[in-house]
Amino acid sequence: MASSNRHFISDPTHLITTALHSHTLTNPSLTHHRTNRILSRPPSSTVGLISGGGSGHEPSFAGFVGEGLLSASVAGSLFASPSAEQVSQAIRLVAAGNGGRGVCVVVMNYTGDVLNFGLAVEKAKARGEKVELVVVGDDVGVGREQGGKVGRRGIAGTCLVLKIVGALAGTGADLESVVDVARLVAANTVSIGASLAHVHVPGRDESNEDDLKSNEVELGMGIHNEAGSARLKDADLPTLVKTMLAHLLDQSDKDRAFLKIDSQDSVVLMINNLGGVSVLEMGGIATEVADQLEKSWKIKPVRVLVGTYMTSLNGLGFSISLLKVMDTGLGNGKSMIELLDSPAEAIGWSAPIKKETWTSKRINAAKEQVQEFEVKPANFKIKYARSVTALTSGLRAVIKAEPDITNYDTVVGDGDCGIGLKRGAEGILEMLKDAEPTDDIAIFLDRIIQVVESAMDGTSGALYAIFLNTLAQNIRKQSPDKAEDMQLGIWAKALEPSLSALGKYTPAKVGDRTLVDALEPFISTLSHYGSIDRAAQAAATGAEKTKSMKASLGRSVYVSGERWDTVPDPGAYGLAVFLQGLADGLK
Structure with a gap:
């Protein structure tokens, strides 16, 4: 049973831009910052x-941006987290307008979201800004054993967290109270989903996707099209709801x-x-759920909310x-x-817009300003032309390998890894065409970092951004008083602690x-x-070894294990391709 693969708007970039702009039409107090896909309300x-x-999860x-709820939202590509740079700009925007009261950032427990939002918070x-991160993982569709290190996914229960803490912030509560209540609500919320079909993502070829049969329902379906914990056959609504409530409530x-x-x-x-x-x-579904809650579990809810809060497209x-x-x-x-x-x-919370808002001065046309920061050199000198040649070789190798990376990620993930790597590679190549030559490695790295943070979203973009930021920092720590040539030993001393720094945001280890x-x-x-x-050869060997590994991190943990032996991890393969291309470019 397939969802429709026809769309009125098939270009995903145009779709997201126009959808975000529509909020300024229905609520004239909002501002759409097109470059970073931020929607914000007036400062408070x-x-x-x-x-x-x-x-793809609208509303x-x-x-949810508006008085009594969010100050700002940040949108990534379809089913992919926004970049750290997008989130950073949102934090700057909100923090600059609230008189130093602080900012609470709430994100769902998906690897890319945690990495990108976490990097921006750090x-x-x-x-020197007062910012705290709250991660919501309310899904029980995937249990402790299968979820492993990843933990519970964040799904629709996140909306309850946002509504409650949004109202609390509006009362004038301090940052500590807002964060504490956000974590309290998150810790006391459980959710589970079910679906009759996978959705079609505009602009993506999903002809090979393993779709549900007409008599099947996916239990524990994720909001990014991920598979759940089981496929139930010939299950009517009462049976399905009974199973879902048991997953939520059965202490045995x-x-x-x-x-x-x-x-x-x-x-x-x-x-x-x-x-x-x-x-x-x-x-009809709501009635079935409420009836079973009361009859089977003796629970009569004090509030019942039925509607569209967090979608998976259609x-x-x-x-x-x-x-x-x-x-x-x-x-x-x-x-x-x-x-x-x-x-x-x-x-998105089905609340009416006040008359005063309609008649107030429209601010959505205000010009967006992106802050620029001075880049500190490191006094380590590089041969710029040779560095560009080597980097170009690696980036072109990634672009050429994109179909293979995408194919691997379609088998074991959500299919966006190859596109994300290609987007980043093309962005860096475009930057190199226009950039002024520099012989300082820190300046050279910071230019690359800016492109990665802006052009690469999703998990890979966040990992590369965190790694490169710490790499630049560790190189600067070795900076001499007088200019010296960049040597391999300096790279080695900077690379090892940069790898360790990733451990703050991901528990990923070899294996x-x-x-x-x-x-x-x-x-x-x-x-x-x-x-x-x-x-580079060691990296290629490491990537090849992933074919025999069971995933314990990322969205691959939700994929059936029999597929892992056929393809390498897409992220590891893409990195190995780049590193081999880089090595070839240095010959």
């Missing part, structure tokens, strides 16, 4: 709240008993449309979220329920089937033998 002297993620997150802290299922909810607890029920279910059918499915209402400890007017009930002027399987052998071999050719 309260704690700022920022969220975002890949496009999350752009539809950079903001380094600038130790693999999924993430939250204990008793009949005496106050509970909020959210039933979310993944985008393709009719309003009529959503009503996904033919729904999700159930349960929030166990807890004491915020903040006193009268700031309970979870009061904050949930508090009005919000955000079109986890990630790009680290190629990166670590390259660095260790280069340090030991001082040979780039030998190091």
